[in-house]
Amino acid sequence: MSDRVFVIGVGKVGRGLSRAFRASGTIVVGLHARRAHEEATSVGEYPATLSDANVVIVAVGDPEIDTVCASLAELARRNPHRIARGTVIVHTSGTAEPSGFQALRQLGFPCGTFHPLVPFATPERGAQLVREAWVGIDGDATACAASRRLAAALGARTVNIPPGAKKIYHAAAVMASNFPVVLAGIASQLLANAGIAERSAEQVVHSLMSAAVENLAHGSPAAVLTGPVVRGDMTTVHAHLQALRGDATAQAVYDVLSKAAAALAARRPLLDDAHLGGRREGERPGGD
Numbered sequence: 001m002s003d004r005v006f007v008i009g010v011g012k013v014g015r016g017l018s019r020a021f022r023a024s025g026t027i028v029v030g031l032h033a034r035r036a037h038e039e040a041t042s043v044g045e046y047p048a049t050l051s052d053a054n055v056v057i058v059a060v061g062d063p064e065i066d067t068v069c070a071s072l073a074e075l076a077r078r079n080p081h082r083i084a085r086g087t088v089i090v091h092t093s094g095t096a097e098p099s100g101f102q103a104l105r106q107l108g109f110p111c112g113t114f115h116p117l118v119p120f121a122t123p124e125r126g127a128q129l130v131r132e133a134w135v136g137i138d139g140d141a142t143a144c145a146a147s148r149r150l151a152a153a154l155g156a157r158t159v160n161i162p163p164g165a166k167k168i169y170h171a172a173a174v175m176a177s178n179f180p181v182v183l184a185g186i187a188s189q190l191l192a193n194a195g196i197a198e199r200s201a202e203q204v205v206h207s208l209m210s211a212a213v214e215n216l217a218h219g220s221p222a223a224v225l226t227g228p229v230v231r232g233d234m235t236t237v238h239a240h241l242q243a244l245r246g247d248a249t250a251q252a253v254y255d256v257l258s259k260a261a262a263a264l265a266a267r268r269p270l271l272d273d274a275h276l277g278g279r280r281e282g283e284r285p286g287g288d
Contacts, residue, residue, distance in 0.1 A: 002025075002026065003026055003054055003055055003150060004027045004052055005026060005028050005056075005057060005150070006028075006030045006032065006052075007032065007057045008056065008058050008059060008060060008068055010032075010033040010040050011059060012120040012121075012122060013116065013120050014031065014057075016118075016122075016126030016127045016130065017057060017092070017126075017127070017130065018031045018039070019123060019124070020126075020127040020128075020131065020154055021150070023127065024153045024155070026150065026153045029049045029050075029052045030042055030047060030050065032050075046071075046072075046075060048082065050075075050083055051084055053083075053087060054086075054087055054146075055087065055088045056088070056089045057090055057091075057092060058090065058091040059091075062093050062095065065091050065093060065096050065098045065100065066099055067100075069098055069100025070100050072104060072109075073100065073103040073107060077107070083109075086108060086109070086142075087109055088110050088111075088112070088146040089101075089104055090114040090137075090143055090147060092113075093113070094136060094166070094173055095170045096113075097166065105140070110140040110141075110142035110146075112140055112143030112146075112147060113137055113138045113139055113147075114135060114147045114150065114151075115136040115137070116130050116133060116135050116156070117134040117173055117177070118130045119177045119178070119181075130154055130156060131154055131155040132157075133154075133156045134158070134159050135151045135156050135158050135159070136158075136159055136160075136161045136169060137151075137159070137161065144160075180209060180213075183209075183253070186253060187208075188201045188205045189201075189250075190244075190250055193247075222264050222267045225261060225265060225268070228240075229262050230268070237258055240254060241254060
């Protein structure tokens with residue numbers, strides 16, 4: 001039998017997932033909101049259609065997850081026909097460890113995490129990106145199995161979140177999804193401050209960052225890293241730091257990331273001497 005999903009929460013993630021599931025052919029029996037919303041199929045009290053779902057996705061902010069869990073547990077106690085025992089309940093947070101899951105498990109509801117590793121800038125964009133993306137999962141075996149099925153239906157892959165490592169896992173996800181945007185903003189502003197038209201500056205940075213990310217598809221970060229640090233060109237690095245003296249934030253970011261780049265470069269494997277003429281890749285002349 002196909003999965004039937006009931007989504008609680010009409011934020012960017014809840015709406016994006018609802019759209020993505022519908023586009024994939026997965027049945028979405030409801031999109032629930034606390035307050036009226038144009039895309040919500042129900043508001044306030046949980047509707048009778050909740051009983052049609054075999055997976056409930058709690059896509060609300062972290063502070064609200066336990067409140068939603070408590071409401072579902074209360075509903076199960078008061079009216080067991082409104083939410084079938086055995087229904088899988090997962091949340092979309094990358095950091096939360098809901099205490100409310102304990103009561104739900106005691107009532108016979110497998111629980112876990114279904115965390116799309118996608119930047120949901122808008123519901124529309126998130127719905128597109130989640131296809132062929134990754135989803136972090138954890139929880140009870142039945143919940144993990146349901147999460148794998150749902151991810152597969154979207155064309156996504158799953159990664160198991162190691163026990164006790166959720167904070168580190170999520171910090172890494174934030175670095176990968178949020179910080180490139182921050183770097184783009186800093187770099188674009190530097191170009192604009194130097195006299196380059198703002199839109200041109202943004203396009204230049206986007207082009208460079210897209211090429212760098214594309215390189216990652218062909219090798220590890222250590223293997224595809226380029227730039228003055230890799231070449232051992234500390235003269236250029238120091239010149240950059242001097243030029244950035246008027247922008248404390250940009251200078252600090254450049255300094256910290258240059259040190260991180262040096263540590264990464266130190267892990268670079270020796271490449272085939274036939275390609276390098278007996279030199280390390282970092283010793284080759286030219287390039288950025």
